[in-house]
Amino acid sequence: MPPLPPIPRLGRRTLLLYGLGIAIILFSLGNIIWSTIHLNRIGSNSWSAANSKAQFISEGSFSNSLRHSAIEAVNIVKFVAYGGMFPENHDNENANAIIDDRIDSKSKDARQEESVNHTDESGSIIPFELSVNHLKLITHAPGKPPTPPLPPHASSSVPSEDFLPVVRPNEVTFRWRHRPRVGSPAADAARVKAYRIIARRFVGWCENCGSKGDGDGVLWDSDKVVLIDNEHDNDLPTSIRWPAETALDIGHMIEWRVTLWDMADQTSTSSWTKFAVGPEKEDDWKGEWIVHAIDMATFHFDRKGDACEKWYMRHPLPLFRGLLPYQSLQSFLHDDDPLVSALLVVSGLGSFRATFDGVPLSPSGPVDPPFTDYSQRVSYRGFDVTNFLVGDDNVGSHVVGITVGSGWWDHRPVTGMAKPELLANGPLTVIAQLYLTTASGKVHITMPTKGSTATWQVSRGHIKESDLFTGEMIDLSTLTEMEGWDTSSKWSIAETKLSPSQNHWSLPVSYITNITQRERREKLSVMANALDKSEMTTRTTRSGYLASPIGQLFPSEIPPILPMERIAPDEIHDLGSGRWLLDFGRAFSGMLHFDKGLPQPIIPHNNTYPRAHGFRKEFDNDSFITIVYGESLELTTGDINRVLVAGLGLHDGGPRHKSKPEGFTDYKPCFPDDHDKILTQKDIYVVPKNAEVTELYSKARQSHFTTHAFRFAEICCTSEPPTNVHALMYRTAMQEW
Secondary structure (H helix, E strand, O other): OOOOOOOOOOOHHHHHHHHHHHHHHHHHHHHHHHHHHHHHOOOOEEOOOOOHHHHHOOOOOHHHHHHHHHHHHHHHHHHHHOOOOOOOOOOHHHHHHHHHHHOOHHHHHHHHHHHHHEOOOOOOEEEEEEEEOOEOOEOOOOOOOOOOOOOOOOOOOOOOOOEOOEEOOOOOEEEEEEEEOOOOOOOOOOOOOEEEEEEEEOOOOOOOOOOOOOOOOEEEEOOOEEOEOOOOEOOOOOOEEOOOOOOOOOOOEEEEEEEEEOOOOOEEEEOOEEEEEOOOOHHHOOOOOEEOHHHHHOOEOOOOOOHHHHHHHOOOOEEEEEEEOHHHHHHHOEOOEOEEEEEEEEEEEOEEEEEEOOEEOOOOOOOOOOOOOOOOEEEEEEEEOHHHOOOHHHOOOEEEEEEEEOOOOOOOOOOOOOOHHHOOOOOOEEEEEEEEEEOOOOEEEEOOOOOOOOOEEEEEOOEEEEEOOOEEEEEHHHHHHOOOOOOHHHOOOOEOOOOOOEOOOEOOEEOOOOOOHHHHHHHHHHHOOOOOHHHOOOOOOOOOEOOOOOOEEEEOOOOOEEEEEEEOOOEEEEEEOOEEEEEEEEEEEEEEEEOOOOOOEOOOHHHOOOOOOOOOHHHOOOEEEEEEEEOOEOOOOOOEOOOOOOOOOOOOOOOOOOOOOOOOOOOOOOOOOOOOOOOOOEEEEEEOOOOOOOOHHHHOOOOOOOOEEEEEEEEEOEOOOOOOEEEEEEEEOOOOO
16 A cells, blocks of 8 residues: 655645635624624515515525625635635636636726727726816716606607816816837837827717718817827927917807827727817806795795794706797708707806706716805706707707706704804705807707796695705606606797796796895905904995805806616515615615505505604695614614714714713704704605506606715615615716726
8 A cells, every 4th residue: 555645734824824814704604693683673674585586686584695705715725825816626617716816807887988988999008087177088987877768759869978167268178198009019119109189079960061071060170199209208298278369159059089109100999089168257147046936035135934834845856848949940050061069067055956948967966066165166967968959850949958966055044063154055956058059150049937937837846855964755656647747749839927836837037136245245254253343344234135245257167967777686685664775885975766566555554664764744534655764773773773864963862872862853953854853864755635646656766966974774664675776976076986
């Protein structure tokens, strides 16, 4: 019998690596066991039916989580122990997949972006991420949800992009990044030898308008700018300014690209990208801020009522729409001078979302325009709506719709640690105008917002309440009844009589204020103890309209807040009484999106709603579904911890917080009476008692003008959880490092 082979001795490094792997396994198992035991206390069942896996990505059951995590930990140990290589008896394809997914994911993304941002040439240096004034064209937001069913008469066209950079004509600066081509010689890719920028007028769909070739329609050609040769040895500038001697026309859209030369004198050229030129001075705006007449009246000095009563008078929130008649459009266009581009510029306070012929123009988030001191500066957005105005399918009249939310402008008048009363404040208002550019380069301005003109109308809409932090209340009956309000098929003559009713279209009025910029600044200085009251040079206004003044309009200088990720829940737990807990595994800012709407609501046993899911007494007979958001769970009850919302300092105590005495919130004006004396992150979908409930909840998709910080969300009360529910993570659309 041959002798047995000697047992190999394990080196110190190998033993350390195995010990590290065992520690990782024990930590992972302990974390899973603790989480499972903790979450099992919350409800009797974890909703892990077989069909949930395809819908929600993760089953959420303990056994599967344990199995997958154990395999993952073992694979990590094997990978580390073998010096970054899997052993021979491991599945090579699986090993390669894990390596590709976890280690080389960034380089894969880079190669994909490389293929999108440049044309296929032989240069070793590839330009990408072209930007103008630090703003990049965003064709599709990464977390953009599915487009909801559109009204029957909505346009079949779609927006060209989710964000179009807009600049002022005298402030245009080009930037880009560059990288070496994979496999290129290091010496060739060491430095940029020269560059060339070409900018031309964007002509949209019009192929025969003389602006698609490099030689035609070119507004500026930098020619080849040599940085390195026998006479030069310069680094590439960090930015390139538009030449001052070449004027840009407001309303035009510009395409541009850059070509780079490597050290071997080979070129690589980027794809075309575009930006728009927007209005700069006050005189460039033909439109004016418009507002619902009833809302404007609540800011008159003689109007009776406290701040909360007036705030409720301005609800439900208004909808604005403007008409572009077919005859008016044709008066600008001729066969020998066709339309080549159309730029819609819009702003709204507090926040806004625009549509064109019933189609949303952007999935932008709860704060658009970005937060500024609105009494000093307000930014506007630009939208390329050329697709909606050209082609045989788009003949006829067109409608621009603008939905607004309270945002930071008409916030709920509740005070605490934060001081919202220091912010500029006024009724919800919008401003817009449309630029039509023809092949000859001529620009026509149409559809300017004007008070008391037949072109624009305003009505109460489906958003009954909106607050940036505490949430939104959406009337699904009105949403269904007003479907298509922003299409020409639902356009009607404005009513002469004012009414606070929904779906009652009347003429808007111009925004008015008797408060000057100087008076507002001095009042704030006095409140901050930076100025003595006796030193004020203005008198306190005690007549007229007391809304805050609105500052200068300028194009958005930062990327918008967009849905940057669409997240499926890790687990869904049945808490009983029709209440469902969704756990997304990590905290972020955003809201839930229901791809297929909400299921029908149920009434809990004895008509007793769970904590935080009650509704106002005046709506006792209404049908409703509530969604409560939170970042953590209470250790004792398993309910969502609603301790603190948005720094307002109003809470019920809870773990590690000192409880407030009974009646603490009673003196707070406008405190929501359905929030159990705790400001709660809560969205409500309601159907009035006289409406047909059937199918209305399938219309629910998401709240828009609010933002919630959460990991957990509770839905109440339904017999089953909604199918295809995801969370939308909203943040500024900037690339993460």
